[in-house]
Amino acid sequence: MNRDNASDLIAFLAVARERSFTRAAAKLGMTQSALSQIVRNLEERLGVRLLNRTTRSVTPTQAGERLFLSVGPKFAEMDADLAALSELREKPAGTVRLTATEFAAAEILLPALGKILPKYPDIHVEVIIDYGLTNIVAQQVDAGIRPGELVAKDMIAVRISPDLRMAVVGSPSYFADRKRPKTPQDLTQHNCLNLRLPTHGGRLYAWEFEKSARELNVRVEGQLVFNSAGLLLDGALKGLGLAYLTEGHVRPYVSDGRLIRVLADWCPPFSGYHLYYPSRRQASPAFTLLVEALRYRGK
Structure with missing residues (x-):
């Protein structure tokens, strides 16, 4: 893959993930018009429309959704491999992206982050509030937080809270x-x-x-x-x-x-919150630190 194709695919993935040229451009650090032109050039090169654009929304076409689901995880794996190189650093570093419900983020995630972030200034965490069962591989999210009974069987699940009611x-x-x-x-x-x-x-x-x-x-x-x-x-x-x-x-x-x-x-108890992530994910030191800080060890 040449460099132009790689950068154009990254631009497309950002728009498809954010469902917005404005938000994607902000994340990529470029103008909305420049991003729109990059995606348009990619569509012309492939000979197929990838995005449906209206004044209110941007959604992938059937071809765009297929490209997003097939290429997105590959870029996510490359990002994980690059992040793993931080093991060579003296201190853990890098960005960890998590999805959680509002309550789980406030009551479980933030207290854990308060213990580790001051000690490791090179670790950055992005928290995405979401009540759906996010496809964390396709969306390039490192891990999610949900009640244990909602976590798919093919995921690694780490209990991070007592039972809920x-x-x-x-x-x-x-x-x-x-x-x-x-x-x-x-x-x-x-x-x-x-x-x-x-x-x-x-x-x-x-x-x-x-x-x-x-x-x-x-x-x-x-x-x-x-x-x-x-x-x-x-x-x-x-x-x-x-x-x-x-x-x-x-x-x-x-x-x-x-x-x-x-x-x-x-209202009887049911399975508490779990942190879940793909079994094939190569954990970076930053991610490993976060998992251990969140792990529920009972009272």
């Missing part, structure tokens, strides 16, 4: 003129804050309950739908409805009385 919560003002639900079926009488996640094909997330080996998935209804757990929490605190969130997310608000927890006996 969900919690149904509402504010005192919400319950002022409403009865508290005693069973999941009672939720049909309540205004519930819904969550729409890409991990569920864009469908609304069904609230999951279990008691005495009896499992229930309840599709709740309400006036508001969000795609962010942070907004679910804000909505519950403002009395706009009931929210279904991780226990750790709501614990301080339940403790100080700003939220009331219900149906606790229907």
